Amino acid sequence: MTLESHDRDDSEPESPGYDETASSDLTQFLPYQLSITSNAVSALIAERYRKRFGLKIPEWRVIAVLGDAALADGLTQRALTDATLMDKVAVNRACKVLEERGLVTRAPNNADGRSHLLVLTKDGRSIRDEVMPLAQETERELFAGLTPAQQSALRTMLEGLRERAGNLIQALP
Amino acid sequence: MTLESHDRDDSEPESPGYDETASSDLTQFLPYQLSITSNAVSALIAERYRKRFGLKIPEWRVIAVLGDAALADGLTQRALTDATLMDKVAVNRACKVLEERGLVTRAPNNADGRSHLLVLTKDGRSIRDEVMPLAQETERELFAGLTPAQQSALRTMLEGLRERAGNLIQALP
DNA sequence: GGGCGATGGTTTCATGGGAAACTATCGCCC
DNA sequence: GGGCGATAGTTTCCCATGAAACCATCGCCC
Numbered sequence: 001m002t003l004e005s006h007d008r009d010d011s012e013p014e015s016p017g018y019d020e021t022a023s024s025d026l027t028q029f030l031p032y033q034l035s036i037t038s039n040a041v042s043a044l045i046a047e048r049y050r051k052r053f054g055l056k057i058p059e060w061r062v063i064a065v066l067g068d069a070a071l072a073d074g075l076t077q078r079a080l081t082d083a084t085l086m087d088k089v090a091v092n093r094a095c096k097v098l099e100e101r102g103l104v105t106r107a108p109n110n111a112d113g114r115s116h117l118l119v120l121t122k123d124g125r126s127i128r129d130e131v132m133p134l135a136q137e138t139e140r141e142l143f144a145g146l147t148p149a150q151q152s153a154l155r156t157m158l159e160g161l162r163e164r165a166g167n168l169i170q171a172l173p
Numbered sequence: 174m175t176l177e178s179h180d181r182d183d184s185e186p187e188s189p190g191y192d193e194t195a196s197s198d199l200t201q202f203l204p205y206q207l208s209i210t211s212n213a214v215s216a217l218i219a220e221r222y223r224k225r226f227g228l229k230i231p232e233w234r235v236i237a238v239l240g241d242a243a244l245a246d247g248l249t250q251r252a253l254t255d256a257t258l259m260d261k262v263a264v265n266r267a268c269k270v271l272e273e274r275g276l277v278t279r280a281p282n283n284a285d286g287r288s289h290l291l292v293l294t295k296d297g298r299s300i301r302d303e304v305m306p307l308a309q310e311t312e313r314e315l316f317a318g319l320t321p322a323q324q325s326a327l328r329t330m331l332e333g334l335r336e337r338a339g340n341l342i343q344a345l346p
Numbered sequence: 347g348g349g350c351g352a353t354g355g356t357t358t359c360a361t362g363g364g365a366a367a368c369t370a371t372c373g374c375c376c
Numbered sequence: 377g378g379g380c381g382a383t384a385g386t387t388t389c390c391c392a393t394g395a396a397a398c399c400a401t402c403g404c405c406c
Binding site: 154 | 339
């Protein structure tokens with residue numbers, strides 16, 4: 001790379017006589033902006049769910065998926081990890097918490113003795129009915145400043161970025 | 174909230190006869206997309222720096238800032254926390270590592286006995302000369318698919334989002 | 347039907363990162 | 377000039393997260 005190679009060793013403070021474009025203004029570094037924005041948004045959502053339901057993000061995700069499906073039969077943890085795109089450990093922990101709080105029960109799975117079918121309880125369903133609206137409300141508030149066109153542009157860019165990052169990371173060693 | 178209140182209790186599997194818009198397709202939830210994209214990008218950068226320099230993200234950030242400034246005089250950790258927008262603990266840990274690896278030294282700060290002035294060593298400077306180019310190269314590769322206009326739109330949207338999230342989180346209790 | 351590799355789930359371990367507690371120094375104010 | 381609240385840095389503690397190890401069951405294949 002040759003964008004910069006200023007050889008400053010010591011001398012004069014004050015007044016940038018160096019190459020500012022190649023320098024450390026982190027706030028202009030897009031991956032950094034992406035990161036802090038994502039953190040801020042996550043923090044907001046986490047905080048809202050914590051305050052209103054005492055739920056953490058993995059937990060409400062599970063509730064959302066369980067509540068959604070046309071499945072009174074329930075889902076296995078495996079299916080939940082697929083649907084939530086979370087780690088299986090995270091799913092397991094979330095399920096454990098939800099079970100302890102009586103929001104979910106585990107019914108035996110006739111089709112496979114290794115797994116159980118997770119189903120929302122009455123309490124779980126009543127929370128479920130507030131969980132998604134809160135998510136949507138939050139999303140709406142966050143993106144209120146953007147036109148639908150902008151929103152979809154954002155989506156597209158994020159998706160592209162993610163894919164590209166995934167490719168690049170594969171191509172490393 | 175009133176966006177949905179489907180009262181599904183049991184019955185038919187197969188075929189979504191329920192309200193799919195109010196449902197759990199997490200991949201379409203923008204905060205989620207934001208999060209996984211950010212993670213993918215961070216992972217890429219972390220991996221590149223780890224492979225090439227054995228540096229973690231907080232460490233290269235410190236190097237970048239130290240290497241940038243027109244300061245052979247060095248910076249205090251306080252100044253670094255400001256410049257990197259990281260936690261002071263994170264900065265401290267990064268500095269400790271860098272010092273142990275001989276990339277940075279701590280000179281006494283005449284102006285304030287509580288702090289030291291951190292300066293890149295020769296080795297530190299030689300890494301510095303590769304650190305920023307790698308960041309820029311990575312940024313360039315990531316955003317190669319986007320026009321400058323799109324990039325700046327993205328920046329603007331992210332900034333707006335972050336601000337909005339910050340405001341909303343304040344307005345909670 | 348008895349291995350045996352694959353798979354769902356659970357537990358354990360290591361790592362990262364932040365909050366809070368603690369120390370040393372500073373900058374005031376009396 | 378001797379407190380005393382504020383600030384820079386450091387250490388400690390705690391939590392979240394993911395990887396790896398582990399256990400039970402499944403689905404085959406012989």
